[in-house]
Amino acid sequence: MAKDNEKIIQQNMLKPDGLNPKVKYSIAAVLLALLLLGIWWLEQILPPSSIIFTVLKKGAIYSLIAVSLNLLNGFTGLFSLGQAGFMLIGAYTYAVLTIPPESRAAVYMYYDGGIIDFALPVPVAMLLAGCLAGLCGFLIGLPVLRLKSDYLAIATLGFAEIIRAIVQYDKLGPITNASNLLRSFPVFRSTLFPFIVAGLCIAVICLLINSSYGRAFKAIRDDEIAAEAMGINLFAHKEMALVTSAFFAGIGGALLAMFQMMVQARAFTSAMTYEILLIVVIGGIGSITGSIIASFLFIACSEWWLRFLDEVQIINGFQLPFMRSGFRMVVFSIIIMFVVLFYRKGIMGTKEFSIDGIYKFFRRLFTGEGKKPKEQKGGGAA
Amino acid sequence: MSENILHVENITMQFGGVVAVNNLSLDVNRGEIVALIGPNGAGKTTAFNVITGVYEPTNGRVDFCGENMIQNYPKGKMAKSYKGENLGLYKNSISKTPDQITKLGIARTFQNIRLFSGLTVFENVLIAKHMRARQNIFSATFRLNYKEEQRMRREAMELLEIQDMGHLKDDIAGSLPYGIQRRLEIARALATEPQLLLLDEPAAGMNPQETQELTDFILEIKNNYNLSVFMIEHHMDLVMQISNRIYVLDFGSLIAQGLPEEISNNPRVIEAYLGVSDDAEN
Ligand SMILES: Nc1ncnc2c1ncn2[C@@H]1O[C@H](COP(=O)(O)OP(=O)(O)O)[C@@H](O)[C@H]1O
Ligand SMILES: [Mg+2]
Numbered sequence: 001m002a003k004d005n006e007k008i009i010q011q012n013m014l015k016p017d018g019l020n021p022k023v024k025y026s027i028a029a030v031l032l033a034l035l036l037l038g039i040w041w042l043e044q045i046l047p048p049s050s051i052i053f054t055v056l057k058k059g060a061i062y063s064l065i066a067v068s069l070n071l072l073n074g075f076t077g078l079f080s081l082g083q084a085g086f087m088l089i090g091a092y093t094y095a096v097l098t099i100p101p102e103s104r105a106a107v108y109m110y111y112d113g114g115i116i117d118f119a120l121p122v123p124v125a126m127l128l129a130g131c132l133a134g135l136c137g138f139l140i141g142l143p144v145l146r147l148k149s150d151y152l153a154i155a156t157l158g159f160a161e162i163i164r165a166i167v168q169y170d171k172l173g174p175i176t177n178a179s180n181l182l183r184s185f186p187v188f189r190s191t192l193f194p195f196i197v198a199g200l201c202i203a204v205i206c207l208l209i210n211s212s213y214g215r216a217f218k219a220i221r222d223d224e225i226a227a228e229a230m231g232i233n234l235f236a237h238k239e240m241a242l243v244t245s246a247f248f249a250g251i252g253g254a255l256l257a258m259f260q261m262m263v264q265a266r267a268f269t270s271a272m273t274y275e276i277l278l279i280v281v282i283g284g285i286g287s288i289t290g291s292i293i294a295s296f297l298f299i300a301c302s303e304w305w306l307r308f309l310d311e312v313q314i315i316n317g318f319q320l321p322f323m324r325s326g327f328r329m330v331v332f333s334i335i336i337m338f339v340v341l342f343y344r345k346g347i348m349g350t351k352e353f354s355i356d357g358i359y360k361f362f363r364r365l366f367t368g369e370g371k372k373p374k375e376q377k378g379g380g381a382a
Numbered sequence: 383m384s385e386n387i388l389h390v391e392n393i394t395m396q397f398g399g400v401v402a403v404n405n406l407s408l409d410v411n412r413g414e415i416v417a418l419i420g421p422n423g424a425g426k427t428t429a430f431n432v433i434t435g436v437y438e439p440t441n442g443r444v445d446f447c448g449e450n451m452i453q454n455y456p457k458g459k460m461a462k463s464y465k466g467e468n469l470g471l472y473k474n475s476i477s478k479t480p481d482q483i484t485k486l487g488i489a490r491t492f493q494n495i496r497l498f499s500g501l502t503v504f505e506n507v508l509i510a511k512h513m514r515a516r517q518n519i520f521s522a523t524f525r526l527n528y529k530e531e532q533r534m535r536r537e538a539m540e541l542l543e544i545q546d547m548g549h550l551k552d553d554i555a556g557s558l559p560y561g562i563q564r565r566l567e568i569a570r571a572l573a574t575e576p577q578l579l580l581l582d583e584p585a586a587g588m589n590p591q592e593t594q595e596l597t598d599f600i601l602e603i604k605n606n607y608n609l610s611v612f613m614i615e616h617h618m619d620l621v622m623q624i625s626n627r628i629y630v631l632d633f634g635s636l637i638a639q640g641l642p643e644e645i646s647n648n649p650r651v652i653e654a655y656l657g658v659s660d661d662a663e664n
Contacts, residue, residue, distance in 0.1 A: 204523065211522040212512050212531060219498050219509045226496035229434065231484040231513030231574055240519050350500070 024355050031355075032199070039191050048189070051304050056191045058303065059296035061255045064198040066279040066291040067205055068248035073277075074286035074350075075209055076241040077221030082140070082156025083276050085163045086246040088268035089136055090129035090253025092167055095182040095263045096175060097125040103184035108177055115174040122186050126197075126254045133250025134243045136163070145238040152242075160270060167265040176265075183262040194255050201248050206288060208244065217241050221286075282339050283346050290348030306331055384411045386448065387578055387610045388433070388488075393442035394466030395428050395634075396456075402428040404634035405442075405467045410578065415604060415611040417621045419645075420631035421654065426614045427493055429631070430580055434490050435480040441466055443476075446486055447577070451478055485513055489576035491567045493583045493614075499556030503547060503566055506555050507538040510573035538573060544606075545569045561592050565599065572607060579603075581613035585620055593617050597624055622646060630654070 039056065046052060065083060072078045097120045099107055108114035120128070140159050144151040166172065168179040176182075188194065208214050216237050219227040228234055257263045275298070283294030309328040312319060339346075351357070388410040395403040403425040410416045418426050431437045433444055435452065440460055443453040453476040456464040478486075498506050511534035517527035525531070542548045547569065550558065555566060564584060571579060584600070585593045597620050604611050615621050621628060621642070628645045630638040632654045638645060645651055 207525070208519070208523040211519075211525075212508075212515060212517060212527070212534065213519050213522050215501075215505055215509050216512050218501055218505075222498035222500050223496050225436070225480075226492070226498065227509070228480040229484055229490055229492075229496075230510045230570070231481045232509070233479070233481045233513075244519075 027355050036192060036195065039195060043191060053191050055296070055300045055304050057194050057259050059299040060191075060194040060198040061252055061259055062276065062279060062295040062299055063292040064201050064255070065249055065252035066276050066283065066295050067202050067288055068245045068252060069276050070280050070283075070285065070288065070291045071205055071209070071217075071248075072241055072245045073280055074284075074291075075214065075221060076217040076238065077224075078145075078238060078241060079150050079153045080156045080242070080245065081153050081270065081273050081277070082137075082160045082246075083249050084268045084270060084272040085156065085160030086133040086136065086249035087253030087256060087272070088160070088163055088167065088265060089133040090250030091257035091263045091268070092176060092182070092253075092265070093129040093132045093250070094125045094254035095185045095257050097128060098122060098185040099182065100184065107182060107184050108174065110180060111173040111177065114177070126251055129254040130247040130250040133253065134247035137242045137246025138239060141239045141242045145235050145242065157270060157273075160268070160273060164265050164268055179265065181262045181264040182257075185257070187258040187261050194259065197251070197255060201251055202288065202292070205244070205248060209288070213237070213240065278336060281346055282336070282343075284348035284350060285346065286350035287346065287348035287352055289353035290346055290351075293353070294347060301335070302328075302332060384413060386410075387412045387446065388612065389445040389448075390429070390433065391443045391445070392468045392471065393429065393432055393439045393444065394464075394468075395425070395432055395437060396440040396460065396463075396465060399463065399465070401465050401634050403432065403439075403631075406631070406634075406636055408629050408636070408639070410610050410612045412577075412610050413604075413608070414626045415600070415613070415624050417625040417628045418612065418614045418631060419616070419618075419621060419628060424631040425634040426631055427582055428634075430490060430582055430614065433483075434488060434580065435478045435483045438477050440464065441468060441472060443472055446483075446488060450476060451483065451486065452476055481513065484574050484576075487575070487577040488580065489571035489574045489578070490580040491564075491571055491582055491584060493586065495560075495563050495567055497555040497563055497567055497570070499554070501555060502551065503553050503555055503558070504538060504542065504551040506566060506570050507541055507573045508534060510570050511538055514575065541569060541573055545572075560587060564588070564596070568599070568603070572603060576609065578610045578612060581611065581615070583614050583616060585615060585617045588617075590619075593620055596620070600624060618646075 042052065065087060069080065069083050072080045096116065099116075100119045101117050104117065105113040136159065140155050141152075144155045167176045169176075170178050172178065173180075209217070216227070216232045219230060219232060220234060220237060224234060253268075260267075279294045279298050280291055282298065283290030283292070306328045309331055310326065386409055388408075390406060390408045393403055393406045394401065406425075406429055408416075408418075418429065420426055428437065432439045432452070439452065439454050441455050441464070444451050453472055453474045455472040455475070456466075456469065457475070498509065501509075515527065515530045515534055517530050521527040522531070539548070539551070542551055545565065547562070547566065550562070555563065558566065568579075568581070568584065581600070585596050588596060600611060600613075601624055603609060613625075625642055628638075628640065628642055629636060630645060630648075630651050637654060638648045638651045640648070
């Protein structure tokens with residue numbers, strides 16, 4: 001074993017860039033297993049109500065949604081503002097299809113228990129949630145993706161607003177429960193669930209991005225005219241990117257419904273889309289790992305680290321000024337403005353946080369051959 | 383007489399009131415190198431854009447390999463404001479998008495280099511292989527197209543090696559020196575497996591030595607890949623050296639055509655173009 005390892009390392013020394021793929025994937029697998037094990041361990045020692053689990057769950061879900069948006073904005077160069085709409089479709093599809101028949105009378109109490117009297121298994125409903133969101137993406141794309149400019153942003157924004165109104169439409173009450181909330185559907189208890197589902201989805205998106213189609217997306221992003229001259233059908237490829245993005249946003253929506261244990265259309269506002277857009281910008285447009293890191297940071301800030309700002313703080317009988325409900329959002333906005341102003345390219349730029357990168361970073365550190373190991377991690381690209 | 387590969391017939395391209403290309407007809411035969419020359423703003427690039435489907439011509443037709451690929455006549459508002467000739471000669475509207483035309487076998491380069499500047503040299507060439515690969519988004523994502531992907535990578539790498547750019551494969555295209563970017567753009571066009579290669583000012587911004595290298599390069603790829611070449615170029619030594627025939631465009635209209643020696647002695651051409659080109663270039 002040790003000899004084998006030595007051999008591999010020697011080979012790698014000869015080949016300057018990167019690790020042997022086998023070693024790389026093994027390390028990645030071990031790290032992922034450790035991460036899941038770590039979460040499992042946390043669940044054993046901390047009470048389930050701990051804020052850490054809220055941050056981890058919501059962070060994982062937002063990671064998926066941010067990555068799905070990044071696929072469009074960062075990798076295909078399409079600007080979409082409809083992520084909240086796709087999430088809403090996903091959340092509602094999941095909720096409507098999984099509420100057990102015996103609970104429907106209570107949930108749909110204004111609508112005679114609704115018109116659906118079956119419940120689908122969770123995985124099927126989640127898949128359908130993605131598919132329906134994907135279908136919406138496809139339909140939006142049909143008219144606007146043939147146009148050259150940014151009509152997609154307007155169309156998706158409009159879609160998100162309209163779908164929110166439609167779902168709350170009284171006549172659809174027997175299906176969507178109109179403006180009343182949906183609840184009693186199956187949810188997850190363990191933080192491992194959103195991690196595994198979001199992780200698998202993000203893995204699929206990564207596979208796509210590194211495939212022949214992902215290259216075509218990036219070509220479109222870099223230069224549409226040249227991409228077309230290379231034989232890439234712009235419309236078809238933009239549709240594929242949009243449908244994929246909407247599909248995974250739909251699954252993200254279903255996960256969010258599970259996390260919140262209830263769904264209400266009112267929550268899926270354009271402010272939600274902007275939140276996700278911010279995460280993508282902060283993480284770096286075109287960086288998957290950037291989106292993931294930014295999601296967790298963003299959720300941790302908004303749900304946890306800055307919470308104290310909302311509470312009235314009294315020190316020695318003196319009440320600190322400003323510290324009251326809502327102040328958190330002010331500070332939060334200032335932090336975001338700061339990030340956007342001074343870290344234009346986001347935390348990661350277009351770089352990825354990879355095992356290769358870490359490996360090179362340490363090798364440079366120890367062999368001293370590198371000049372500035374700092375940029376390897378992409379921390380603070382100007 | 384060799385076989386015709388590109389036949390452009392009475393093409394007029396009118397933008398609003400501006401006639402950028404006026405009743406242009408020309409032919410490229412298989413295995414030929416044909417040059418299109420003319421002063422700046424003469425409409426050369428516009429002609430390329432019509433042939434490659436970027437613009438729909440206002441009137442006229444284009445055939446590729448004997449098949450009608452593009453045809454149009456003035457319609458709607460244009461029917462009234464049309465300033466060109468041959469109105470009524472064409473009755474059909476046939477159009478193709480640039481990607482379809484590339485797939486048919488016409489590849490091009492651009493006057494202002496258009497590489498995928500954020501991607502590597504290798505990826506730039508690899509992208510050209512995408513359209514002909516037998517795969518779909520699912521098979522590609524889940525790596526069921528493994529063999530096809532390997533083939534694409536092998537072919538792209540071979541092409542880079544042949545073009546002496548193998549050692550640059552992991553460089554970001556946008557960071558390369560200008561001359562190499564030009565060559566990469568040609569290599570990328572070759573990767574689409576064309577029969578006809580359109581080059582828009584391939585030697586623009588090159589010094590005499592680089593231009594000479596490019597001249598040899600064009601001849602070499604033409605022979606190795608059985609290409610026909612149709613190029614826009616200002617460097618007269620390059621044009622005179624390798625062109626079989628030359629077309630001269632001025633203010634959108636063809637003012638001369640013929641063998642290189644005929645063109646260089648044509649007084650109209652000298653007046654319109656050759657006389658001023660040396661000053662205008664630098
Ligand atoms: N999309 C367009 N809209 C309007 N005018 C155009 C357009 N494209 C080209 N033209 C006009 O067509 C003329 C010819 O341009 P071009 O074909 O680029 O010339 P060349 O390549 O011979 O230098 C110019 O006068 C230019 O302004
Ligand atoms: Mg031009």
